[in-house]
Amino acid sequence: MAEVPSTRYVKSDDVYIAYQVVGEGPLDLMFVPGFVSNVEAIWQSPYRSRFFHRLASFCRVILFDKRGTGMSDRGSQIFTLEQRMHDVQAVLNEVGSERAALFGVSEGGPMSLLYAATYPERTSALVLYGCYAKRSWSPDYPFGWTDERWTRVLDNFKHHWGTPQGVSATMWAPSIAGDPRAAEDLAAYFRASASPGAAVSIMSMNREIDVRHILPATRVPTLILHRTAEHVIDVEHARYMARHIPGARLVELAGEDHMAWFGDQDSILDEVEQFLTGGRHAHEPERVLATVLFADIAGSTARAATLGDQSWRELLETFYARVREILRQYRGREISTTGDGFLATFDGPARAVRCARAISDSVRTLDIEVRCGLHTGECELVGNDIAGIAVHTGARVAAIAAPGEVLVSQTVRDLVAGSGLVLEEYGTYTLKGVPNEWRLFRAAT
Numbered sequence: 498m499a500e501v502p503s504t505r506y507v508k509s510d511d512v513y514i515a516y517q518v519v520g521e522g523p524l525d526l527m528f529v530p531g532f533v534s535n536v537e538a539i540w541q542s543p544y545r546s547r548f549f550h551r552l553a554s555f556c557r558v559i560l561f562d563k564r565g566t567g568m569s570d571r572g573s574q575i576f577t578l579e580q581r582m583h584d585v586q587a588v589l590n591e592v593g594s595e596r597a598a599l600f601g602v603s604e605g606g607p608m609s610l611l612y613a614a615t616y617p618e619r620t621s622a623l624v625l626y627g628c629y630a631k632r633s634w635s636p637d638y639p640f641g642w643t644d645e646r647w648t649r650v651l652d653n654f655k656h657h658w659g660t661p662q663g664v665s666a667t668m669w670a671p672s673i674a675g676d677p678r679a680a681e682d683l684a685a686y687f688r689a690s691a692s693p694g695a696a697v698s699i700m701s702m703n704r705e706i707d708v709r710h711i712l713p714a715t716r717v718p719t720l721i722l723h724r725t726a727e728h729v730i731d732v733e734h735a736r737y738m739a740r741h742i743p744g745a746r747l748v749e750l751a752g753e754d755h756m757a758w759f760g761d762q763d764s765i766l767d768e769v770e771q772f773l774t775g776g777r778h779a780h781e782p783e784r785v786l787a788t789v790l791f792a793d794i795a796g797s798t799a800r801a802a803t804l805g806d807q808s809w810r811e812l813l814e815t816f817y818a819r820v821r822e823i824l825r826q827y828r829g830r831e832i833s834t835t836g837d838g839f840l841a842t843f844d845g846p847a848r849a850v851r852c853a854r855a856i857s858d859s860v861r862t863l864d865i866e867v868r869c870g871l872h873t874g875e876c877e878l879v880g881n882d883i884a885g886i887a888v889h890t891g892a893r894v895a896a897i898a899a900p901g902e903v904l905v906s907q908t909v910r911d912l913v914a915g916s917g918l919v920l921e922e923y924g925t926y927t928l929k930g931v932p933n934e935w936r937l938f939r940a941a942t
Contacts, residue, residue, distance in 0.1 A: 724752035
């Protein structure tokens with residue numbers, strides 16, 4: 498997990514706004530989040546932390562949570578664009594930024610437009626990603642959400658907020674929809690960012706946003722980025738803004754994800770860096786070959802319901818302690834825990850398989866069965882976390898395993914030849930989001 502920058506507060510009107518400053522670049526960049534956010538939970542995901550570390554490599558990045566969300570005051574659930582504009586001004590004043598570029602994402606776009614048009618002398622540039630000038634349908638704006646769609650989304654928030662169904666990865670980030678761990682991480686991020694009532698209130702306000710009249714008054718350099726196949730904001734919103742903002746540059750990108758840090762985030766970041774600095778420099782991440790191990794408790798939801806919250810938490814802590822003890826024996830490195838699972842890495846695939854087998858055998862005394870999946874590949878180091886296709890592959894392998902099974906990819910099988918491990922043919926599978934078919938093998942007991 499990446500190190501979390503210090504969170505500080507500034508008072509804006511009658512509320513306290515949480516903010517962070519990352520990087521020391523020559524250019525100030527105020528990141529204006531969409532919908533909801535949490536400046537501390539940002540760093541709990543390798544996708545999000547990588548995105549912001551890359552921005553901080555060429556800018557001084559200023560992050561904040563809008564009033565009513567994340568670490569900021571949540572006393573009121575009624576917000577206006579004008580209030581949010583004042584919040585941005587308060588944070589910029591507090592950090593001593595006289596002139597900054599604004600990076601508005603989704604719902605953060607209209608407020609960024611309003612700020613840039615109102616304070617052009619304090620706005621060096623404007624970047625809009627996945628944004629809109631008006632959110633709802635009207636006869637002269639046919640690509641906004643219809644009343645029927647608004648009703649579906651708001652009802653879903655009311656009944657399922659905080660679950661993978663409440664903010665569906667299929668809609669917001671299709672590239673991770675097949676990864677239960679990533680989908681739960683997304684749900685946890687939204688839980689940390691807003692309550693159900695706040696989420697409904699914010700989306701209800703978004704329904705009324707219409708800043709089309711200020712587009713011609715936006716006189717700062719403007720870059721508009723949009724993925725053409727995303728499922729939340731139709732690309733026609735971006736094309737509309739590009740036609741009405743003087744001198745705006747529109748770049749249409751491939752991809753389905755609405756959230757910028759999922760999918761090909763480098764295509765976004767390359768355009769932002771080029772626009773703000775006039776150039777791009779290579780950002781080759783630090784990579785290492787490692788064997789990743791995913792170990793998840795089978796049937797955890799039903800077990801938690803049977804035991805009750807307190808007993809389930811105690812069982813989880815015992816499970817974590819047992820796994821950590823075994824990891825030390827096999828020289829594994831704990832990366833993270835997510836709900837009912839473990840992610841660890843090893844510099845030797847044979848030790849990783851033996852460790853997985855030992856974990857599976859040991860936790861049976863706790864009346865627990867685990868599903869384990871292993872894959873060896875090149876991993877990208879993101880702070881203390883890891884990312885990359887090898888991590889996705891390991892997660893997909895684990896998802897296929899039955900309770901008590903340890904499954905490995907063919908890559909692992911090939912690398913442990915001669916180790917004495919018995920790996921039985923398990924079948925050929927298509928792993929969602931991972932190219933090609935994969936032969937999997939089961940570690941014998």
